[in-house]
Every structure is written in C-alpha cells, then in structure tokens.
Amino acid sequence: MQSSVFGQxxxxxxxxxxxxxxxxxxxxxxxxxxxxxxCTPIKQIGARHA
Known part of the structure; x- marks a missing residue:
C-alpha cells in the first residue's frame, strides 16, 4: 500500500x-x-562524495 505520496x-x-x-x-x-x-546507501554515497 505504498502511494506516490509515501515515495515523495x-x-x-x-x-x-x-x-x-x-x-x-x-x-x-x-x-x-x-x-x-x-541511511545505509546514502552513507556509502556520502563517503564516496567526501
């Protein structure tokens, strides 16, 4: 029951x-x-960006 609003x-x-x-x-x-x-994927991206 995931709506577009939840995605946004x-x-x-x-x-x-x-x-x-x-x-x-x-x-x-x-x-x-x-x-x-x-959190987990973004942390990896953040480490890569740093």
Missing amino acids: IAEIVGVGCAEMCDGRSRVGCWLSFGVKTR
Whole structure:
C-alpha cells in the first residue's frame, strides 16, 4: 500500500537523512524521521562524495 505520496516523503526524508547520516548522527536521523532505509546507501554515497 505504498502511494506516490509515501515515495515523495521517502525521497525528502532521504535527503534530510543524508545530511544527518554521518557516524553517530545516523541513529538520530532514522529515529527522528522513522526511516533508516535511505541511511545505509546514502552513507556509502556520502563517503564516496567526501
């Protein structure tokens, strides 16, 4: 039952999560937004971008 709205929210949350997803911050990230699926892949991308 995943709607387009949820997908958009996931993308928005993913962006905000990417900013916070750094070391210990990632915990507060998915705890605050309730979404941690974006954290793992974005962390890899962030490390690559750094």
